Amino acid sequence: MAMTITEKILAAHSGHDEVHPGQFVMARLDLMLGNDITAPIAIDEFRKIGAAKVIDSARIVLVADHSTPNKDIKSAEQCRLMREFSLEQGVEHFFDVGRGGVEHALLPEEGLVAPGECIVGADSHTCTYGALGAFATGVGSTDLAVAMATGECWMRVPESIKVVYRGKLKPWVGGKDLILYTIGQTGVAGATYQSLEFCGDTIESLPMSDRLTMCNMAIEAGGKNGIIAPDAITDSYMKSVTKRPYRMLASDPGAVYVRTMEIDASKIELQVSTPHLPENAKPVSAVRDVVIDQSVIGSCTNGRIEDLRMAAKILKGRQAHPRVRLIVIPATQRVHLQAIREGLGEIFIEAGGAFSTPTCGPCLGGHMGVLAKGERAVATTNRNFVGRMGHPGSEVYLAGPAVAAASAVLGRIAGPEEL
């Protein structure tokens, strides 16, 4: 039977020659992930299962990234619980403050996720790793607890949607614009329980950082996973981060899809998703009169060095609008250091921006940029639900780094060509 890449990975990890959509399987996991918000509940549930030791301390990753550096005493207690559990169980990949960063930017650069692997994380944006040709999906804390005890996770094999992008991208347009546009087409529930497989000549020439951004937001269409078949770009990325072997799989020619979407990527403009759903994607030209109070550049979606370079290119020699708080947060320690080495930190600070240590902070309205009632932010993050970045009466406009940087300068939503 012809299979999609997602079906192939799930079959290979559940002891089947083939699997079909709708089938329930018990998948053997290559890696399992938790953070300072989801791991504490997972650790409690792990204790309830009664297993003395985790199944494999080398296959567990715990990252202190959401409320870190600890924003209050309760968060400090959550992180301590995770830290003590990591020590007790000998968890090999525990990333504390100053040694890691935002999980979904961190794991790829650490070489912890690879093509052909099956990964779950107690965080919805775990689907990011599909950019490397892995099957990766978000689960809850109890799922993580069971995964840590057994090395397995139950899965319903998803149907697949094929999204084909054709054509050369316009200047400044990148992975964020492609995925916001796509979610605008599918709607926030358009891929629920399903796999989004991104392909076409646009994707074939898309850099890894943009692919990671795209797969990161598959969940915002309701998707179980987003995935891109590994190719030379994937191979070259992997060779730069790890020496271990991996399996480059591809969908069979006769694989079955529930539907195929054809997108002319050459026509896509810079996109902005207006409050309060990621599906409200519009060309930047349609929202350029929207005045902003804050611009956030960072997160697991757009906090990689390539994103910061794009923002710096726009902000160099310019000033953030006096009314706008510009907040630039590199996603990982490596990205932070690289940004400093390249002089990007200097550009952000000279532009009147706050340039600070990795954290998920403002993306989820945790800390480091919470909005007051009535305030409006443009952000390179992934969600714009009611109250996502702070007060339920605040607003988030989602965009890529080019729009976030240009908007910071002009004090309203804008594309870089307006500068």
Next chain:
Amino acid sequence: MSILRGKVHSYGDHINTDVIIPARYLNTSDVAELAAHCMEDIDAEFVSTVKAGDIIVGGENFGCGSSREHAPLAIKGAGVSCVIARSFARIFFRNAINVGLPVLVCPDAAADAKSGDELAVDLTTGNIENVTKGKSYQAEPFPEFLQQIIAAGGLVEYTKKRLVA
């Protein structure tokens, strides 16, 4: 299994985990503390009006967004006996099954139910009766695999049995 009876708290489409339990309260795993802020950003009255056994009714894609298990835990902790929706987001759905919060997919019941209606839900048969409107509905049955997890009392209990076997 007994019949669940309660009054409806009805919400629209895409009720996401950020409004079910805002991230500013995620610095704890204490269920009572989470429950005290359940639905706060979409319905400030919910916590003061909800009674044990009440039922949340949602539209499409209930529970979309983050993977926080704090969402079904907060709902359960608030005394809600089950959630009925046109459809559920997948991580919320599996979290609810895993932690033992009953969730039923029933588009017609969800469309008809208004806040304040009284429902009687038979989890064994999936029958939903809107007592106020005098109408009854049939929820979609769970796949067999999920029935095993539910019957065991959640994923932790299911796993304990598997590990012993």
